[in-house]
Amino acid sequence: MFLNGTSRLSLPWRSLWERLARQSVRDNEVSLIVISALISIAIGLGVIVLQVLVQQLHQILFAIAPNERLSESTVPDWWRVLLVPCAGGLLSGVATVLIRRWRPREIVDAIEANALYGGKMSLIDSANLALLTVISSGFGASVGLEAAYTQLGSGMASRFGQLLKVRRSDLRTLVGCGAAAGIAAAFNAPLAGAFYAFELVIGSYSPTVLAPVSMAALSSTLVLRALYGNESIFGLDAQVHITGTDFALFAGLGVLAAVIAIATMTGVTRIERFLRRQELPRWVSPALGGFVVGMIATIYQEVLGSGHGALQLVLDNSLPWAVLLGLIASKGLASAVSVGAGFRGGLFSSSLLLGAVFGGATVAPLQGALHLMGFAGLELDRVAYMLVGMGAVAAAVVGAPLTMIFLVLELTGSFPAALGVMVGVIIASLVVRQTFGYSFATWRFHVRGVPIRGGFDVGWIEDLSVGTMMRRDPPTAPLGTTVAKFRQRFPLGGPNPVFLVDGTGRYAGIVATADAYNPDLDQKLDQPIDELRTTSDQFLLPEQNVRTALRRFSSSESETLAVVSDAKTLHVVGFLTEGYALRRYSQELERSRAEELGEHSLYGPA
Amino acid sequence: MDDHDPHEIHAPPPRKSREVLTLARRRRLMRVMTAVLLGCIVGAYTLGALSERVIAEEESDLLPVPLEALIIGAAFTLASLPTAWSIVGRVLIPVPTFYIYLTVLLGKNPPLPFYAAFVVAGLYSAALTALSRDLAERPTRPKLGSSRTRTRRATPG
Numbered sequence: 001m002f003l004n005g006t007s008r009l010s011l012p013w014r015s016l017w018e019r020l021a022r023q024s025v026r027d028n029e030v031s032l033i034v035i036s037a038l039i040s041i042a043i044g045l046g047v048i049v050l051q052v053l054v055q056q057l058h059q060i061l062f063a064i065a066p067n068e069r070l071s072e073s074t075v076p077d078w079w080r081v082l083l084v085p086c087a088g089g090l091l092s093g094v095a096t097v098l099i100r101r102w103r104p105r106e107i108v109d110a111i112e113a114n115a116l117y118g119g120k121m122s123l124i125d126s127a128n129l130a131l132l133t134v135i136s137s138g139f140g141a142s143v144g145l146e147a148a149y150t151q152l153g154s155g156m157a158s159r160f161g162q163l164l165k166v167r168r169s170d171l172r173t174l175v176g177c178g179a180a181a182g183i184a185a186a187f188n189a190p191l192a193g194a195f196y197a198f199e200l201v202i203g204s205y206s207p208t209v210l211a212p213v214s215m216a217a218l219s220s221t222l223v224l225r226a227l228y229g230n231e232s233i234f235g236l237d238a239q240v241h242i243t244g245t246d247f248a249l250f251a252g253l254g255v256l257a258a259v260i261a262i263a264t265m266t267g268v269t270r271i272e273r274f275l276r277r278q279e280l281p282r283w284v285s286p287a288l289g290g291f292v293v294g295m296i297a298t299i300y301q302e303v304l305g306s307g308h309g310a311l312q313l314v315l316d317n318s319l320p321w322a323v324l325l326g327l328i329a330s331k332g333l334a335s336a337v338s339v340g341a342g343f344r345g346g347l348f349s350s351s352l353l354l355g356a357v358f359g360g361a362t363v364a365p366l367q368g369a370l371h372l373m374g375f376a377g378l379e380l381d382r383v384a385y386m387l388v389g390m391g392a393v394a395a396a397v398v399g400a401p402l403t404m405i406f407l408v409l410e411l412t413g414s415f416p417a418a419l420g421v422m423v424g425v426i427i428a429s430l431v432v433r434q435t436f437g438y439s440f441a442t443w444r445f446h447v448r449g450v451p452i453r454g455g456f457d458v459g460w461i462e463d464l465s466v467g468t469m470m471r472r473d474p475p476t477a478p479l480g481t482t483v484a485k486f487r488q489r490f491p492l493g494g495p496n497p498v499f500l501v502d503g504t505g506r507y508a509g510i511v512a513t514a515d516a517y518n519p520d521l522d523q524k525l526d527q528p529i530d531e532l533r534t535t536s537d538q539f540l541l542p543e544q545n546v547r548t549a550l551r552r553f554s555s556s557e558s559e560t561l562a563v564v565s566d567a568k569t570l571h572v573v574g575f576l577t578e579g580y581a582l583r584r585y586s587q588e589l590e591r592s593r594a595e596e597l598g599e600h601s602l603y604g605p606a
Numbered sequence: 607m608d609d610h611d612p613h614e615i616h617a618p619p620p621r622k623s624r625e626v627l628t629l630a631r632r633r634r635l636m637r638v639m640t641a642v643l644l645g646c647i648v649g650a651y652t653l654g655a656l657s658e659r660v661i662a663e664e665e666s667d668l669l670p671v672p673l674e675a676l677i678i679g680a681a682f683t684l685a686s687l688p689t690a691w692s693i694v695g696r697v698l699i700p701v702p703t704f705y706i707y708l709t710v711l712l713g714k715n716p717p718l719p720f721y722a723a724f725v726v727a728g729l730y731s732a733a734l735t736a737l738s739r740d741l742a743e744r745p746t747r748p749k750l751g752s753s754r755t756r757t758r759r760a761t762p763g
Contacts, residue, residue, distance in 0.1 A: 326654005329647045
């Protein structure tokens with residue numbers, strides 16, 4: 001990178017460059033917007049490269065025509081359908097094992113980076129994940145490329161931001177810009193891209209992030225339109241007709257969409273558990289998953305790949321109810337097996353197709369029910385129900401309701417359709433929140449034991465550890481010290497409290513200095529001080545965060561606690577007061593709030 | 607006066623706590639619901655697959671198509687239930703599944719060659735049978751002190 005070259009510059013030049021870079025970026029909102037636009041151009045190009053790569057792989061491996069999409073075409077050779085996903089699984093499995101040996105850490109995605117690491121992501125890890133996703137989707141696994149787009153986009157933006165040493169809040173915004181650019185270019189939908197970043201990656205909307213994120217989404221979309229044309233994942237020929245009754249039915253559709261979304265998300269985990277129980281080598285699982293996807297595809301070829309082609313197919317053709325029902329089962333199963341078996345990729349595209357098919361499948365039974373109830377003249381618009389189903393299932397799986405409403409609005413240009421989708425999306429999101437509580441991304445975090453529910457910045461709580469807040473000069477006295485000796489060593493107004501330690505240096509309790517000067521003890525000066533000690537079983541560890549520390553203060557009802565090196569040796573290394581921990585917590589909370597709103601913190605420079 | 611013999615041991619019958627019983631009941635209910643849900647998925651999948659057939663020769667079914675799909679789904683549910691008699695369902699699955707999927711694979715557009723359709727239909731049949739057996743017989747987690755945990759603990763390393 002050209003910025004790495006600054007390390008070769010002589011000291012004055014390097015210093016000048018760093019000052020310029022920091023001043024122009026850190027103190028200037030406009031420069032952040034410009035940077036986000038520039039990065040997004042690169043991200044838009046990256047999205048095009050990934051799309052072309054996957055399409056080329058589909059053409060070579062499945063022998064489809066250049067202008068066809070895999071999930072809508074008929075693959076001429078049955079063995080390709082059955083065996084190519086399996087081969088892709090083998091390749092993906094081996095590549096994953098090799099990459100794990102090289103970089104054993106878990107890959108941090110955009111949401112996790114913004115929530116826990118202040119927006120810091122690895123570009124190499126992101127590129128690795130994009131490669132694995134291209135292999136997965138290119139070989140026909142039932143996953144979309146959106147995970148690759150957002151990972152690569154936010155990884156590039158984060159790397160660039162780290163090189164410029166931008167502030168934590170700006171780096172988080174840049175990560176959001178990267179994700180927004182990726183999604184906007186993927187769907188040719190800038191509004192959906194921007195709201196994806198607000199809802200999922202940044203975790204909130206504020207005026208400071210509006211301009212850079214919107215600019216990023218717009219830039220990458222314009223790049224895509226300039227180089228790739230104004231095509232989107234599907235198009236509609238006819239207008240959508242929605243009546244008042246439809247809105248009530250859309251609410252019911254939203255409830256069922258939530259059930260499908262939850263079943264798909266938990267299905268992934270169940271399949272993962274099933275495969276783990278078989279104790280197969282790590283590289284075998286994706287191959288096995290690929291074989292299952294191949295078997296499903298021998299009957300339902302629509303499950304291959306991300307499903308964008310199949311989406312157009314089901315929107316254009318009024319497929320029989322039974323086929324739609326079969327497609328719901330097969331697509332849900334194929335997606336869950338693909339992700340659960342270890343293919344890389346997400347459920348964004350899969351949930352769009354799944355939802356559209358589900359919406360279409362509900363039309364016939366609803367129409368029948370309406371006829372039975374005496375509403376014979378009421379004709380339901382099949383496409384409207386497909387769009388509502390699509391938005392509702394995808395919003396429930398992805399966890400981004402506004403993104404889905406805007407996606408439908410941008411792709412169809414139909415305001416009535418967007419209104420209908422809004423009803424289904426809101427109900428589905430509400431049901432999932434109340435009953436399940438996770439989107440697919442946060443569900444994966446939950447399964448991994450990562451305690452985050454979105455892109456909100458909670459990393460500062462982890463950074464604010466007891467070790468960084470504690471005082472490192474704890475006054476100690478050995479157990480058995482007499483009151484007289486204690487008074488001699490620790491006069492009133494001196495260190496308070498004092499920590500008792502036993503002969504081996506283990507923590508043994510706290511004595512408040514004032515207690516040792518109680519007039520009742522004046523006649524008992526030879527008595528050991530041990531009787532005055534409190535909280536001998538309560539202590540803190542340096543790695544615990546401020547939240548745990550405050551909880552411990554509350555449970556022990558003590559204002560000061562000893563900090564010990566570890567729970568085994570109990571060697572006192574410092575102490576922390578509740579007052580100081582609370583002050584630091586409120587300072588950091590205020591700083592975080594001010595950064596989100598783009599204001600100066602009460603505790604920072606004016 | 608206490609007329610109990612002090613040497614007599616009065617061991618109360620083993621009682622499980624209410625929480626344990628509730629948890630066990632909930633776990634069993636979850637397994638039954640999983641079996642029913644998967645049965646519905648298998649039924650829907652089969653119904654869709656049967657509707658994919660376009661070659662008339664392969665559409666000579668003994669029963670109406672929805673009934674065939676319903677039977678396969680119900681047999682799968684039955685075979686997946688965590689009960690001793692789930693074996694009845696497992697007996698019902700293989701042959702009808704094999705036959706139905708053979709007709710699907712030979713009747714779809716484009717059809718599979720017979721040898722490939724035969725193998726894939728066999729795989730479908732075997733996979734559904736094996737999956738239902740796994741669902742029916744697998745305890746969610748080994749009970750404490752059961753042979754599974756003892757064996758695992760006794761294993762060196």
